[in-house]
Amino acid sequence: MLFIKCPYCGERDESEFHYGGEADISRPEEPSKLKDIEWGNYLFMKKNTKGIFSEIWSHSSGCRKWFRVDRNTVTNDIIRVYEINK
Amino acid sequence: MRINNSNSIDSSKVIKFYFNGKIYTAFEGDTIASSLISNGIFFTSRSIKYHRPRGVYSHSFEEPNSLFEVNSDETYEPNVLSTRENIYEGMKIKTINSWPSLNYDFFSFLTLLSNFLKAGFYYKTFFGSNYLWKNFFEPFLRKMAGFSKAPNKIDKFKYSKKHIKCDVLIVGCGPSGIAAALSLYKSNLKILMVDDDSSPGIKLNEPNEKEWFINTKKELGDKVEIYTNTTVFGAYADNYLTAVERINEKNNRNKLKTRLLLIRAKKVIFANGSIERPIVFPNNDRPGIFLSHSSTYYLNKFGVLLGKKFILFTNNDFAYADILNLQKNGSEIIAVIDVRQNLDGYLPKLAEAKGIKILKGFVISNTFGKKKIKSISVTSLANNRSYNLSCDCLLVSGGFSPSIHLHSQQGGDISYNHDICGFIPDKFINHQICIGSLVGKNSFIDCVESGINGGNYILNEFGFKGYLKPDLSEFKAIKYGKVIPFWAVDTNAKLESKSFVDLQNDTTIADIKVANLEGFRNPEHVKRYTLNGFGTDQGKTSGIISLGIISKEINQPIEKLKPTTYRSPFIPVTFGVLAGRQIRELSDPIRRTALNKCHEKLSAVFENVGQWKRPWFYPKVNEKIDQAIFRECLSVRNSVGILDASTLGKIMISGKDSLTLLNKVYTNNFSNLGIGKIKYGLLLKEDGMVFDDGTTTKLSENRYLMTTTTSNAALVLDWLEEWLQTEWTNLDVFLTSVTDHWAVITVSGPKSRHVISKLNPSISLDSEDFPFMSYRQVNLAGIACRVFRISFTGELSYEINIPWPNATYIWNKLLDAGSEYNITPYGTETMHVLRAEKGYPIIGQDTDGTINPIELGMGKLLSNKKDFLGKRSLSREFKSDKYFVGFKTIDPNLIIPEGAQIISLDRVLNNDKENLDNLLINGSLESEGYITSSYFSPILDHSIALGFLNSGKEKINTDEIFYATGDNNELIRTKIVSPVFYDEKGLRKDG
């Protein structure tokens, strides 16, 4: 079980958190202008990086804040945690 | 046989216990295994497949044979490991897998068939005839093979949990672990030590080693917290380890059986040692055959000797220490059989000097003795000549396999080490190190040095400088001869089928060879084909031996093979351990509404809705469920009913961008919603599928109250938060869950207006002043309430939100006020029937996450003026044209089962109706739709159902007859109608 340092609360067990997947997936400004394939890519296609991966987590059983985590998906090492807009 | 009393047992406390119905005595501190052996009981069990006599084989968690059923006043426990369970007064121990008794076992003839029951026998024999398997083979096999029966008594023992954080966790309190602690303990770091055994270090024989160990432990004192009798069974990411502490029966008044330790450590030192492995030879499974190190363990710990006349079979020097220890305690050593020709180590020389006969370059070629070992055949490797030796205990040592399980559970690399003929951790996991015999150190001095160095390394990691350099010169470094890789004795094929690699699964050399011959060469495949390495011991003694045998068979060096994957738990862990006290009413939080006591007073029957307890229906005396629902439904339709709707999710939305948020998430437009007005809305996920629904009320400028379904309350809030925090970060919106701030009472029915007005005659409730889909702040019986005119029944309804503490007061006022109209409390079942009569879908019952709003008949709620979540997904081309419709059966009394499939008339007629099951399964008859809700409607006196149907929109109110699959293959004829069964024009909502 990961030990995650919430930028707002400090170190807590993974069981307090909720995983949000890949970071930096922005909702398209004007979805209606996208082709089906482009919309499908936004919805379903994820990088699934092996190595250092930037992802979002929410401290769902704590402060309820979403934040970013850079994690090595091979070793599970957390390299950095930081606020969502930084 | 007990020769002396050690300090691990309390010989003043005699304990009586039962084994297979007979009474025996032992001492407090004894394990089941030591109790049996001290009473001269060696034949304890029957093996799983061939029902061969077996006995205790080892002293710890590696034990493959002696599992028992244990009965006591507290509990019945299946598959109890005799080597790890302490004896207690009145304990009733029973052998498993023997019938009718251990001595006369009906199935023991199976051993004669061992040549036929080879690996793959089950697959090959029982694959094919379903009938024979179900009716003959399975019942038969279940009776003859297997472990204990599952418990059917309530376990009266208690189980507990403890969370521990520490700087350093040392797993294992043997010499290397204690040495590591010695390096660390002055640093003020919080150090936790855990050992599987109750007496770590008990196997040390040399007086000066023992003395060092005891003194060092004394020096550590209370600077180090030590948990004995505690096994780490799981190692997870970021140094999270789980351990089970077996609470000693002594001083245990609370009946606490185990404590689960959940440990988070900054650094972990694995010093959990190694496991002795045997050498495989013909008939190597007789009672009286033990792992060599176990003889030292039973002698040092319990004062128990495993026999009188010993023979040792070995390929290494370490086992000589055991035999020397036995000799020192007066045992007769018949011989040592050593597979090695040249012995240049110190211990074999010492043994020879003490008069012990060593047969060099010999192996054991067979053993004899029906229920206990009596003699063995030994064969010279040089000239193949054999002769017999008699004994009453045979010790076996094939070397030591490092206990890499915890390291490997986390994905740690391992590599083969030729010095010890075993796998060791290759690269340590971050913030962890491995020391001692786990990394291949086998002598005392090497282990201590490895521990000191490891401790110093960790000290350095924490930024401390002063290293410990203890004087260890008093321990002479003795010379150990080389261990040679020797896994199994080569014999003829007949004996191979009695040479057991995995004692628990009765896997033999012959089985592994068969698997290899049939193409199973990967150890993972061999494991699954032969069962080698399965079971409660998970191949702790057999795993590497099977690799050795495979390696020879397929002609590949063993270092190229990988042991099968190690997974948590390292030892069997009961559900009780994991559950702790979170059982029964503590297994999940229970949420009760403010009105719970009122419902109990009305003898409500409750149902679980998520964590909530909701009244399901309110039966009167002698009333059955159907009658109660019938009465409740008609009361609402004809007069007035009252419902506790407090569990409805309620989210306060405030901030100047609240409206923007609503327009982004709801499919319909909220811009024109006036203050005090209510709108129904639909939430979609980005894939266009319906996620939730509910109403939103504009309380005032920039303040809205959103409701969600009961089950999705938390999900919707989380989902909105995620969008606000990760995507629309510039919006000024705050969300607050107010679900349990406001209790909700729904008063519904044509008389509801009369009832409400009695609580405040001064307000005007008529539809002009207080129209449908509007909200008022109203004082009812002196309490400031929020009243919403929305309806989930189709009748005139008022949803009253009351501050949680005042709910009972208002409920009782309403019951009083409604008594003249026979106001009827109704539960969730009636609510479901009433809403189904109106065709209102329930998200999560009628939808399943794959239904879009068009299919649900809510296309008109999709705004074409704005974007909303999920909109783009709906502009794709759809292949499906299924539609939410009503089903009205031809026979008004037949209720279609929920989940029934819909079949079109033509296709049923063209096919054989008798074979409906087969037609559906083989796909020649396709389902046209399915039923999601189905009830009997009291007001319509007719069965009604909701569901989806292909091209359903065009089928509504046609004459076409469809068939719904009923129970037992009956087909129920039904017509397709609008989902709104009752009051289609919606005239009743204003009363």
Ligand SMILES: [Zn+2]
């Ligand atoms: Zn937090």
